[in-house]
Amino acid sequence: MHVKPISQHFNDFVIERERARCINCEVCVRQCSYEAHFWDEARQFVVHDSARCVGCHRCAAMCPTSCLTIRKKPSDFRDNSLWTSTYIKHIFKQADTGGVLLSGMGNPQPKPIYWDNMLLDASQVTNPSIDPLREPMELRTFLGAKPDAVDFIHTPEGPRLKQPLPPQLQLEYPIMFAAMSFGAINFNLHVAMARAATQLGICYNTGEGGLHPDLYQYGANTIVQVASGRFGVHKDYLNAGAAVEIKVGQGAKPGIGGHLPGEKIDEEVSRTRMVPQGSDAISPAPHHDIYSIEDLLQLIYAIKESTRYRVPVAVKIAAVHNAPAIASGIVRAGADIVVIDGFRGGTGAAPTMIRDNVGIPIELALASVDNRLRDEGIRNHASLVVAGGVRCSADVVKAIALGADAVYIGTAALVAVGCTLCGRCYTGKCPWGIATNAAQLKKRQNPDVAAQRMANLVRAWGHEIQEMLGGMGLNSIESLRGNRDKLRGVGLNEVELNVLGIKHAGL
Amino acid sequence: MSGDVMCDEKGFCVQREGERCVIDATGVYYRQLNEHIRAALEHGVTDIEVVQVRGQRYIATAVEGDVRFAVRGVPGQDLGAFMRGPTIHVHGNAQDGVGNTMDGGRIVIHGMAGDVLGYAMRDGRILVRGDVGYRVGIHMKAYMDRVPVIVVGGKAGDFLGEYMAGGAIILLGMHSGMADAPITGRNLGTGMHGGVIYLRGRVPEYQLGPGLSMEPVDEADLAFLRGHIADFAAEFAGKFGAGAGGSGTEGQAAPADAGALAVAILSEPFVKIRPFSHRPYGNMYVGTN
Numbered sequence A: 001m002h003v004k005p006i007s008q009h010f011n012d013f014v015i016e017r018e019r020a021r022c023i024n025c026e027v028c029v030r031q032c033s034y035e036a037h038f039w040d041e042a043r044q045f046v047v048h049d050s051a052r053c054v055g056c057h058r059c060a061a062m063c064p065t066s067c068l069t070i071r072k073k074p075s076d077f078r079d080n081s082l083w084t085s086t087y088i089k090h091i092f093k094q095a096d097t098g099g100v101l102l103s104g105m106g107n108p109q110p111k112p113i114y115w116d117n118m119l120l121d122a123s124q125v126t127n128p129s130i131d132p133l134r135e136p137m138e139l140r141t142f143l144g145a146k147p148d149a150v151d152f153i154h155t156p157e158g159p160r161l162k163q164p165l166p167p168q169l170q171l172e173y174p175i176m177f178a179a180m181s182f183g184a185i186n187f188n189l190h191v192a193m194a195r196a197a198t199q200l201g202i203c204y205n206t207g208e209g210g211l212h213p214d215l216y217q218y219g220a221n222t223i224v225q226v227a228s229g230r231f232g233v234h235k236d237y238l239n240a241g242a243a244v245e246i247k248v249g250q251g252a253k254p255g256i257g258g259h260l261p262g263e264k265i266d267e268e269v270s271r272t273r274m275v276p277q278g279s280d281a282i283s284p285a286p287h288h289d290i291y292s293i294e295d296l297l298q299l300i301y302a303i304k305e306s307t308r309y310r311v312p313v314a315v316k317i318a319a320v321h322n323a324p325a326i327a328s329g330i331v332r333a334g335a336d337i338v339v340i341d342g343f344r345g346g347t348g349a350a351p352t353m354i355r356d357n358v359g360i361p362i363e364l365a366l367a368s369v370d371n372r373l374r375d376e377g378i379r380n381h382a383s384l385v386v387a388g389g390v391r392c393s394a395d396v397v398k399a400i401a402l403g404a405d406a407v408y409i410g411t412a413a414l415v416a417v418g419c420t421l422c423g424r425c426y427t428g429k430c431p432w433g434i435a436t437n438a439a440q441l442k443k444r445q446n447p448d449v450a451a452q453r454m455a456n457l458v459r460a461w462g463h464e465i466q467e468m469l470g471g472m473g474l475n476s477i478e479s480l481r482g483n484r485d486k487l488r489g490v491g492l493n494e495v496e497l498n499v500l501g502i503k504h505a506g507l
Numbered sequence B: 001m002s003g004d005v006m007c008d009e010k011g012f013c014v015q016r017e018g019e020r021c022v023i024d025a026t027g028v029y030y031r032q033l034n035e036h037i038r039a040a041l042e043h044g045v046t047d048i049e050v051v052q053v054r055g056q057r058y059i060a061t062a063v064e065g066d067v068r069f070a071v072r073g074v075p076g077q078d079l080g081a082f083m084r085g086p087t088i089h090v091h092g093n094a095q096d097g098v099g100n101t102m103d104g105g106r107i108v109i110h111g112m113a114g115d116v117l118g119y120a121m122r123d124g125r126i127l128v129r130g131d132v133g134y135r136v137g138i139h140m141k142a143y144m145d146r147v148p149v150i151v152v153g154g155k156a157g158d159f160l161g162e163y164m165a166g167g168a169i170i171l172l173g174m175h176s177g178m179a180d181a182p183i184t185g186r187n188l189g190t191g192m193h194g195g196v197i198y199l200r201g202r203v204p205e206y207q208l209g210p211g212l213s214m215e216p217v218d219e220a221d222l223a224f225l226r227g228h229i230a231d232f233a234a235e236f237a238g239k240f241g242a243g244a245g246g247s248g249t250e251g252q253a254a255p256a257d258a259g260a261l262a263v264a265i266l267s268e269p270f271v272k273i274r275p276f277s278h279r280p281y282g283n284m285y286v287g288t289n
């Protein structure tokens, strides 16, 4: 008798095909990279194996007769609020294989989402609201260190700054595309992010996989990342972008390194990362030249020397318990931008236990970092960018009211091009052509179409942000920064309100 | 030195004589020193001697091209970081971070060097006459015809070649100030998934990272070693084995001639340490969502 491993009895999804409407066109067969659909030669029609389905919905979206439905498999197990099917299935898998659980995408656990417990203010009677369609509404944002004081000299052309400003990154929206490496996602999407960022006047981040030569032309809208593996990092790379970001940590996997599996390293990825094809690209957990704030300072200034102090240097950390003290150290080490990535941040691959249990919510980390930097009188020495779980324009507005200068969006940008958060990015088989470098799959993303979709998303959010600002009687995003009076909490306890620095609704 | 004085638009001036110039680092902060160096390079100087160096950081960092530096004194952290092309001779000891993420060129240190030498180095050569510190050669990588090589005449601290992904480290353990120490510290090559480490002599097995073992060298290894040891010997002939506190080449006076020194170095057997897989973590995971 053939015995399947126990974990394979309990698949997550069922494929339902309305046989009467199916025309056996085999579109689903070609679309599903997990081979869940296949042609049955004996019976002469398309059949499926639900056990292979990861629930990405690609086949259902592409089926010309809409006869496919992908459903969650109805509960197999008796209700038990402690032993949910998730934990039971994890144990089955691990008992079968002895493997470490691996996941893609951000933490899906039902942990508090503070965005949903904060509400925004609006003007009524006393300070009139502003209509952004009729009046100017400034979203432009500058990231970088700001001087403690400014001195002007008067010239015939008007006042001029006496001292040059430290280098600034100019953004037309307080939104950037987050670091997703070339390798984790494919070249077509890097082209798309670069083009969308250029169209929008914002920046995208290369992630740690280097910069493809064809993308150097978008340098003015590029942030180049330096992570512990230093893949594709060299002098030209450092000088290619408008800013350099040192990645210390990632919200989805604080404290551990990265690991691009050999399957995803094809010729182009290999060329850009400058590592051999097919062998794993491993980023050590720490930068082994950074064991202290003093060492971090050393790398920040090595990069500033390498770029001749032309561009701001950012340092990205995961939101962890001690984030405020660490952020203070980062600012004092000379970073121009501090990036905090919350525990809901996405990833191409992370050990499940780390993704789901390490780190803290971005809303709390943001508020406490902003407080700390203000208390120490160094808030102006660096801009604050947050990432990890920004789903809509209201989340952006709340982040800025809590004290952020700008946000990064990663998952949202991928959803804009079709990602359904199936969470299997680490397989390299993404049926939506996103987290894959396979030739047959990546061509599902047309760079022009993808760029347009990403740009549409940010423009739409921009309009909504302007509406919300106008409603509050503000005419520039600058007036909202750290303006926590525009926020009220609902359903939060006193500790949470204190950390967030906001009043409860009704007060 | 007589010659032209040249100044850049920021007012940094250096004295030059043809393609050579000398920069005195006495009391100069690193930012100014490096501005001086860049100004000299922009004026077409190709041979720069920096004297009285006292810990100034980032000398030759991100410098590109066929230029030569002679550094007298002790350069500070990140000497030659991200550099691509230059040759640097340090006549003294060097601090931490030599050749960090270096992309090509050659660094020759006529004394000892500190920690994290050659971190994530992708191409070029680093030759050190004496001992090196901890975490040397971590995550060195190779790509196509670009193969970085570090040759150390003395001994190394813990974590040598950790996460190594390519290139070669050759550790001789000869010209050392640490007579009683083993040739390298603990956790040698931990997480290595490419490249090779050659040791002259052996270390106790427990010092190796998990899954690694020492193997004898074969003819191809010896051919590779002979080339790099000849290069090393040419740099240090007459100055090897007789340094301050050096235990020397088996206690004898250093051969003055490079050929004789190379023979002396190769007279002891070498072992090699290679990764057991290019995908050390390939089978560790089981997917979920």
Ligand code: SF4
Residues within 6 Å of the ligand: A017, A021, A022, A023, A024, A025, A026, A027, A028, A029, A046, A062, A063, A064, A065, A066, A067, A068
């Ligand atoms: S794509 Fe739809 S119609 Fe075509 S074979 Fe599949 S289920 Fe049938």
Ligand code: SF4
Residues within 6 Å of the ligand: A015, A031, A032, A033, A034, A035, A036, A037, A052, A053, A054, A055, A056, A057, A058, A059, A060, A070, A431
């Ligand atoms: S395409 Fe996606 S949803 Fe459809 S069967 Fe395959 S894995 Fe399941």
Ligand code: SF4
Residues within 6 Å of the ligand: A056, A104, A105, A414, A418, A419, A420, A421, A422, A423, A424, A425, A426, A429, A430, A431, A432, A433, A434, A435
């Ligand atoms: S990127 Fe692809 S694999 Fe990853 S969650 Fe989205 S659809 Fe799934």
